[in-house]
Amino acid sequence: MDRKEDIREFLVSRRAKISPEQAGIPTYGELRRVPGLRRKEVAQLAGVSTDYYTRLERGSIRGVSDSVLEAVASALQLDEAERAHLMDLARTANTPSRRTPRRPSQLRVRPGVQRLLDGMTGVAAMVQNGRSDVLAANLLGRALYDEVFNSAVSLGPANPGRLPNQARYLFLDPRAADLYPDLPAVAATTVAMLRLESGRNPHNRALNELIGELTTGSGLFAALWAGHDVRIHTTGTKRFHHPVAGDLSLQFETLDLRCDEGQTLFAFTAEPGSASENALAFLASWAASPPATTTAGDPAGGSTGPVRAPAQQGRNPGKTEPSHD
DSSP states (O other), rough: OOHHHHHHHHHHHHHOOOOOHHTTTTTTTTOOOSSSOOOOHHHHHTTSHHHHHHHHHHOOOOOOOOOHHHHHHHHHTOOOHHHHHHHHHHHHHHHOTTTTSSSSOOOOOHHHHHHHHHHHSSEEEEEEEETTTTEEEEHEEEEEEEEHHHHHHTTTOOTTTSOOHHHHHHHHOHHHHHHHHTTHHHHHHHHHHHHHHHHOTTTTTHHHHHHHHHHHHHHHHHHHHHOOOOOHEEEEEEEEEEETTTEEEEEEEEEOOOOOOTTEEEEEEOOOSSSSHHHHHHHHHHSSSOOOOEEETTTSEEEEEEEEEOOGGOOOOOOOOOOOO
C-alpha cells in the first residue's frame, strides 16, 4: 500500500464532504470550483499555515504531532472511525516498511473461544478477523452463513483449504444478492471495515492480496474502495433472505477478543416474539438435524465432498417482517 497516496486521497475525500456552511464559513454567494472546503479554509480551522496543511494533504505526514492531527480531524469534522484511521495512517507512515507494526492475527481460535461459541445456543455466533475471514462458528452461525462457507470452495478450487471470507463471497459470488436484501449497504460497510483494517495493518500481505483480488474482480468493490470511507462496526440490525429459513431481521453485537489480537466475535439474535425468532428457531432445528447430503461439483474436476443439501429441504413459513435499519 502507498501510504502517501492513501493519506492524500483520504484527506481530499474528507475535505470534499464538508461544506462551508457546515464549517461555519460564510461564502457570500460566491461560486466555488471545488466541492467542500478549500485547503486554506481547512488550514485556518486547524490553526496551521496553508503551506503546512498542503504538505499534509500531499502525504507528508511523517513526524506530525498528534495535536496537529487532532486539529485537522476537528476541522474536517471526522467521526470516531475517521479519526482512528487518520491516526493509523500517520502511525504507519512513521513506521519503516521493513518493520512489522503489528503481529499477524492468528487464523485459528483458541479451544476456549470455540467452547464459548458452542455454548451460545439460540444465538448465531462466529469469530472473524479484520480481513473478514470466518475463523470459527457455532452450529447456528454455520447454518446462517452456510452459503459463505460453501462459497469458500466454489470460489477457490486452486486453494481448497482457504478460509470462508465474507468480502469475497459478497463481491464475487452472485448468490450474495439473494442472501442480502440490503446488498448496497452491506457492501459499503464491508469495504469501510476493510479500509479501516488496511490503515491499521498496511503490511499484511494476505489483506493486500484480497484487496487486489476484489478490486480486479468487482467494479462495485473498486468504486467503494476509491471512496476511502471507514467505519467501526459494533452493533446494528442485519437482514437476510436465507434459502432455508426465509426472511430474518437480526440484531448483532460484536466483541473484540482482547487476548487474540485482530479477532472479533459476532453474535446475532432475534427480537423475542418476532417472526425472525421463529425463523431462527427453524434454522437451528434444521442445522441440528442429520444432514441430507449432496455432492458439490468441483470446477476443476472431481468432487469437493459431501455438503448439506440446499434450500429445497424446506422453508420457514413465517411472515416477512419490516427492516429495523
